[in-house]
Amino acid sequence: MNHAVTVKVRYGETDKMGIVYHPNYLAYFELGRTEFMRASGFPYREIEAEGVYLVVVEAACIYKGRARYDDELRVVTRLTDVRHTTLRFDYDIENVTDGGRLITQGHTVLAGVTDKMKVVRLPDRLTSTARGCIMAAPVPDVRSKS
Numbered sequence: 001m002n003h004a005v006t007v008k009v010r011y012g013e014t015d016k017m018g019i020v021y022h023p024n025y026l027a028y029f030e031l032g033r034t035e036f037m038r039a040s041g042f043p044y045r046e047i048e049a050e051g052v053y054l055v056v057v058e059a060a061c062i063y064k065g066r067a068r069y070d071d072e073l074r075v076v077t078r079l080t081d082v083r084h085t086t087l088r089f090d091y092d093i094e095n096v097t098d099g100g101r102l103i104t105q106g107h108t109v110l111a112g113v114t115d116k117m118k119v120v121r122l123p124d125r126l127t128s129t130a131r132g133c134i135m136a137a138p139v140p141d142v143r144s145k146s
Contacts, residue, residue, distance in 0.1 A: 001133040003036040004076045020067045029091045032077035058109035065103030072096040082130045
């Protein structure tokens with residue numbers, strides 16, 4: 001399952017040159033992941049109500065282009081791996097304002113933990129549903145960079 005959400009770049013997300021400041025792409029990943037979970041029927045609050053918290057244990061981001069203030073971005077999120085204690089999400093961020101150009105790719109791995117930060121198995125209901133949402137890792141982008 002792919003899930004896409006759009007977001008407008010806010011002024012406060014940019015640097016002095018008017019370009020999105022690089023750590024903000026991780027916040028866009030979080031937005032995509034949160035909306036993916038909600039659309040899949042597993043909003044974070046429901047998982048937390050079962051005593052399991054999802055924490056980011058790995059994050060990677062590859063910058064291929066840029067976005068500026070007021071650009072519209074499309075965050076595409078895919079669930080690509082489900083294990084007993086972790087979930088992996090892959091992301092593409094496209095600049096809709098710039099014709100849909102791919103500007104960022106990345107992934108995060110989240111682990112299930114207790115409120116004491118002890119790693120625990122993810123709820124069975126979550127892992128069984130999540131496995132039905134798994135997408136293969138994306139084919140590397142071959143679009144022109146011009």
